[in-house]
Amino acid sequence: MLPSLKKKAETAGPPAMPAWHPNFRNFERLPDTKVVRTAFFVNGVALVIAAVLLFSFGYQTYVLHDLNRQVAEWQTQIDRDRHSSDQAIALFKKYQAEAARFAEIDAFVKSKPAVSPLLLQFGQTLPHNIAVDLFDLTTTGLRLVGTVRGSPDQASGYASAYLDQLRDDPVLKDTFDDIALVNLSRSRATGRLSVEFSLHLKGAPDKKP
Numbered sequence: 001m002l003p004s005l006k007k008k009a010e011t012a013g014p015p016a017m018p019a020w021h022p023n024f025r026n027f028e029r030l031p032d033t034k035v036v037r038t039a040f041f042v043n044g045v046a047l048v049i050a051a052v053l054l055f056s057f058g059y060q061t062y063v064l065h066d067l068n069r070q071v072a073e074w075q076t077q078i079d080r081d082r083h084s085s086d087q088a089i090a091l092f093k094k095y096q097a098e099a100a101r102f103a104e105i106d107a108f109v110k111s112k113p114a115v116s117p118l119l120l121q122f123g124q125t126l127p128h129n130i131a132v133d134l135f136d137l138t139t140t141g142l143r144l145v146g147t148v149r150g151s152p153d154q155a156s157g158y159a160s161a162y163l164d165q166l167r168d169d170p171v172l173k174d175t176f177d178d179i180a181l182v183n184l185s186r187s188r189a190t191g192r193l194s195v196e197f198s199l200h201l202k203g204a205p206d207k208k209p
Helices: 002-012 038-111 115-125 152-168
Strands: 130-137 141-148 176-186 193-201
Touching: 115 130, 130 152, 141 152, 152 176, 152 193
Parallel strands: none
Antiparallel strands: 130 141, 141 193, 176 193
16 A cells, blocks of 8 residues: 555655756856857958959069060060161152152053054055155144145045045054044145144043144
8 A cells, every 4th residue: 555655645746846046157258168269260261362362463463564574675676676667668668659650651651552553554555645744642642744745626635535544544443543634724835735633542531632
């Protein structure tokens, strides 16, 4: 009977309460028990950032110094080669001027037909009753002045016939695009008929010889 009473008494008693005591600890004065403090990480990150900035500044300074050195070397080369460069430019300008003059002369020569073939053609086709007094070949054409033998009526006919002959000449057609009789008058010195023909060169800007 005793064991059952003891068990009942134990179960019927009030629950046990933990012991209570006041907390007198001052957390501000207690020592820091952290193994690695937060300030260490902050200082470490700041040092890394400062090192990176210092390295970047040093590298930029080196690059700027190297660029200044290269610019100084290039300027030295430019100053050394300036005299020869100026001479080359002067020679090139002189060459351009001479080339322009040569091109102008060449164009002038090519714009005019050769005189010898024309003289030969006129000599072979010239009628016996017409004498050539002036043969003037210019850049735009040919001025041909002559004297016609015969009476006034015959001389006028001879001049017109020679004009048609010049216009139908196959050799002259390749060189001249317009052949005209510009003057027909009596010479006071000889009493004969003086005639003038104008032959315009193909491609010439002005049709007046």
